[in-house]
Amino acid sequence: MAELLVWPALIAYGEAAFAYAGVMRGADRLGRLGIWGVRIGWLAQTGLLVAQALSSDGFAWRTWAGALNFLAWLVVSGYLVWGCRPRYRLVGLAVMPVAVGLLALAWAGGGTGVSESDPGGWILAAHAVLILAAFASFTIGAGAALLYLLEERRLKRRDAGLLRLRLPSLEALDRMAARITLVGLALLSLVVVAGLTQLDRGDVDATMTVTVVVLALYGLVLVVRREVGLRGRRFALGLLLGFTLVAIVLPITHFAS
Amino acid sequence: MKLALAGVSHHQAPLALRERVAIDLHAAASLARRLASADGDGCEAVVLSTCNRTELYLARPADDGLTDRADRALLELAGADAASLAPVAYRLTDESAALHLFRVAAGLDSMIPGEGEILGQVRDAFTAGAPGPLLDRTFRMALHAGRRARVETAIGESPSSVPAAAAALAEQVFEGLADRKVVLVGAGRTSELTARNLLSRGAVVSVVANRSVERAERLASTLGARGVPLDQLPDAVAEADVVVSSTSAPGLVLTHAELSAALRGRRGRPLLFVDLAVPRDIDPALAELDGCFVYDIDDLEAVVASSLAGRRSEAVEAERIVSAEAERFASWRASLVVVPVITSLRARAEVIRSAELARVESRLENLSEGERAAVEALTTQIVNKLLHLPTVRLKEAAVTAHGLHYADVVRDLFGLGEEDE
Numbered sequence: 107m108a109e110l111l112v113w114p115a116l117i118a119y120g121e122a123a124f125a126y127a128g129v130m131r132g133a134d135r136l137g138r139l140g141i142w143g144v145r146i147g148w149l150a151q152t153g154l155l156v157a158q159a160l161s162s163d164g165f166a167w168r169t170w171a172g173a174l175n176f177l178a179w180l181v182v183s184g185y186l187v188w189g190c191r192p193r194y195r196l197v198g199l200a201v202m203p204v205a206v207g208l209l210a211l212a213w214a215g216g217g218t219g220v221s222e223s224d225p226g227g228w229i230l231a232a233h234a235v236l237i238l239a240a241f242a243s244f245t246i247g248a249g250a251a252l253l254y255l256l257e258e259r260r261l262k263r264r265d266a267g268l269l270r271l272r273l274p275s276l277e278a279l280d281r282m283a284a285r286i287t288l289v290g291l292a293l294l295s296l297v298v299v300a301g302l303t304q305l306d307r308g309d310v311d312a313t314m315t316v317t318v319v320v321l322a323l324y325g326l327v328l329v330v331r332r333e334v335g336l337r338g339r340r341f342a343l344g345l346l347l348g349f350t351l352v353a354i355v356l357p358i359t360h361f362a363s
Numbered sequence: 364m365k366l367a368l369a370g371v372s373h374h375q376a377p378l379a380l381r382e383r384v385a386i387d388l389h390a391a392a393s394l395a396r397r398l399a400s401a402d403g404d405g406c407e408a409v410v411l412s413t414c415n416r417t418e419l420y421l422a423r424p425a426d427d428g429l430t431d432r433a434d435r436a437l438l439e440l441a442g443a444d445a446a447s448l449a450p451v452a453y454r455l456t457d458e459s460a461a462l463h464l465f466r467v468a469a470g471l472d473s474m475i476p477g478e479g480e481i482l483g484q485v486r487d488a489f490t491a492g493a494p495g496p497l498l499d500r501t502f503r504m505a506l507h508a509g510r511r512a513r514v515e516t517a518i519g520e521s522p523s524s525v526p527a528a529a530a531a532l533a534e535q536v537f538e539g540l541a542d543r544k545v546v547l548v549g550a551g552r553t554s555e556l557t558a559r560n561l562l563s564r565g566a567v568v569s570v571v572a573n574r575s576v577e578r579a580e581r582l583a584s585t586l587g588a589r590g591v592p593l594d595q596l597p598d599a600v601a602e603a604d605v606v607v608s609s610t611s612a613p614g615l616v617l618t619h620a621e622l623s624a625a626l627r628g629r630r631g632r633p634l635l636f637v638d639l640a641v642p643r644d645i646d647p648a649l650a651e652l653d654g655c656f657v658y659d660i661d662d663l664e665a666v667v668a669s670s671l672a673g674r675r676s677e678a679v680e681a682e683r684i685v686s687a688e689a690e691r692f693a694s695w696r697a698s699l700v701v702v703p704v705i706t707s708l709r710a711r712a713e714v715i716r717s718a719e720l721a722r723v724e725s726r727l728e729n730l731s732e733g734e735r736a737a738v739e740a741l742t743t744q745i746v747n748k749l750l751h752l753p754t755v756r757l758k759e760a761a762v763t764a765h766g767l768h769y770a771d772v773v774r775d776l777f778g779l780g781e782e783d784e
Contacts, residue, residue: 257535261532261535261536261656262650262656264657264658264662264665266662266665266666266668266669267669268532268535268666268669269521269522269528269531269532269535269666269669269670269673270521270669270670270672270673272535273535275534275535275536275537275538276535276536276537276633277536277537277538277633278538281538334630335630335632336630336631337630337631337632338631338632338633338653338654339631339653339654340631340653
């Protein structure tokens, strides 16, 4: 029965994504509906994850579909930290469609069912949780970067409705994207360091290589930001490039290996 | 208790008439005191006078001629223009007068919906006036309604003027304006107004540039900045966060060719150009530079127009809040009908309780202080518990059509008032 919780979560997240799109079209009142959709969906998905965890002997989200389910939850959790503040609510415009997509994929791949799974060690569980948390951070960071580009475009085009639909300021979005990405980078670094200590010679596969490349790319973007003052549009584009690598290349290498 | 209002506002009365009856806060306070003490009949008075309205609020236990009295006082203010004022003045009573005041406090009756000053003006008028029980409650509820409308809706958030729009746009670019550097180009009134709006949000004016350096220095000294000639502008702009320009120059003052080299070192750090001049001072091509945003007077006016449209849509929600508060006021006012009955009932019960205790005084002589206190508390509690439900029911009935009927029944059942006869 608990697996049915995926539906309220999916519907509520979907409602939130539509509500935020409606806000962009001038229906200001939908913003509140959006955040309630996120909250209700998050509660339903949390219930589902708890049920999955209780019924499992080990780490309940070992499969790729299960991992996507958990990733969607982390993304929404991270968003809720900021999204409760009205000014930041519209970060959900970029984040919620991603969450819906992840959860829908997880459902299609059977990652939202409640059944006993093979027990795995705690190292595997910690590894998976850390890497998923890192990817969730990159997803939210990319959402903030995308919103930065959107807000910058509105400012450049001198959109008359700019003050009716107030997004966070450019500087706030820039800083938010940088901070979240830094958190993601720290988590990913932990994963990579922990992985290297467990690695036997010759075990390096494409997924690991791409993970290290992602780490290097994000690290480079943040170092250039700190040392050279890379900010604004270029920084946002750098984060989106990194996220594209995560979102497209990593799944391909994962399934290929 | 009756409430009456007589007033004129921008809706009906032209400025020439409004200025005849406009008075400052001091005069409003004197008038309110004079009206309150005129007949020694417990009259209450508050006079609200702003650039858009002059309104006299009077309240008194009896209705006899209260509205006429407010009306006469208003016409007296107009003096020789009383005849022209009479047709455009409005007179409201009781709940309608309260609802009007609530709408005024919420900014719903203002020229620009939700404008911020009116709430403070209502508060000042209330403080300076001569309110009694009814006006005190009415104005407090009006101030509460005004605050709710501003907190629970976005009616007061959007800018309603070009300088305010420029400042709000700067806040869309920067995370707060504290210590942001503003460069003013031109030392005219428009630049100054915009600068003052930015200053009020924490920004600092670093440079005032003008063709005449003396004028630049004169304005700069009042803003805590330094005045420079126009040829030093590129260096000043390279360090700035916001540039506000409003000169009467016939051509562009800040061009892409001139500034692109100076701005290269900013590495995309945001820079907002606000061009208030006609013809324009700032090259629109500057918007092509990374991090540069250029707004001219048309853009700002479009932003203001859009914001005002937003305010009007928020006004619908604010009207709902004001109506709810007006209903609360009506309920409270209706409850006043039963208050004397409840007071009499409780006084009667207390008399009986005290008399019965006095009657058995001789039998309680042997009780200790503690035991006496317990008996006092017990009897008081019994009386309170017995009267609690009838009190609640009476208050509930007061806001319905049965209020007076209930009050009469209680008076009759308990013989209230008979002992006086």
